[in-house]
Amino acid sequence: MQQAHAHFGKLDIVLNNAGYSLVGTIEEARAEEIRALYETNVLGPVAVIQAALPLLRQQGHGHILGVSSNLGHVTLPVIGYYCSSKWAFEAIHESLAEEVKHFGIKVTIIEPGAYATEFGSQQSLKFAESLDIYSDLKASFAENLQNLEKGDPAATPQALFTIVDAPAPPLRFFLGNQALPWTRSAYHQRLAEWEAWAEVSNTAQSVTK
Numbered sequence: 001m002q003q004a005h006a007h008f009g010k011l012d013i014v015l016n017n018a019g020y021s022l023v024g025t026i027e028e029a030r031a032e033e034i035r036a037l038y039e040t041n042v043l044g045p046v047a048v049i050q051a052a053l054p055l056l057r058q059q060g061h062g063h064i065l066g067v068s069s070n071l072g073h074v075t076l077p078v079i080g081y082y083c084s085s086k087w088a089f090e091a092i093h094e095s096l097a098e099e100v101k102h103f104g105i106k107v108t109i110i111e112p113g114a115y116a117t118e119f120g121s122q123q124s125l126k127f128a129e130s131l132d133i134y135s136d137l138k139a140s141f142a143e144n145l146q147n148l149e150k151g152d153p154a155a156t157p158q159a160l161f162t163i164v165d166a167p168a169p170p171l172r173f174f175l176g177n178q179a180l181p182w183t184r185s186a187y188h189q190r191l192a193e194w195e196a197w198a199e200v201s202n203t204a205q206s207v208t209k
Helices: 002-008 031-059 078-102 133-144 157-165 179-196 199-204
Strands: 014-015 062-067 105-112 172-175
Touching: 002 031, 014 031, 014 078, 031 062, 031 078, 031 199, 062 078, 062 157, 078 105, 078 199, 105 157, 179 199
Parallel strands: 014 062, 062 105, 105 172
Antiparallel strands: none
16 A cells, blocks of 8 residues: 555555455355455455555545445345345445545445456355255355346446546445345335334333333
């Protein structure tokens, strides 16, 4: 980070993009596999943030782009630990945005859908040891992924340039056209469930006079 700042004289944009997916059900994955996933997907980006902030504060401006996923809002079976790492990533960057805005530093969480990259390749993925009881579920999951429409990475740069050039960029930004309908549906179901149980929830907050 210091070397980049010294070379360019400033840091306008810090793109925080590191991650991989652990394929395995909640029961299958071992503790060391989960820790390794979080080391890369959560603690790695935090290290970048902590290295960049002193430089961005000193210059009084900068824009941190954290590459998350639409799976930072919704989940899928079989890659639950990957989803959980993106939920953590989202929370960290949302808190960060509030903490650094008065320094003139902007934060945007980039949330891609499925793209035709090496991310989902056999070389990129890590696999937990399989239990036979989940074989059918995992086969169905793999088939659904293969049939998923994937975006073109070459179509994304202009959208990102629009974000970084905006005077008031969004905190969250979906890449692709699939994430918003999926997330909208998920939150509709969540809100409906919370509302349905609101009366019971409220009893837990009753005040004795």
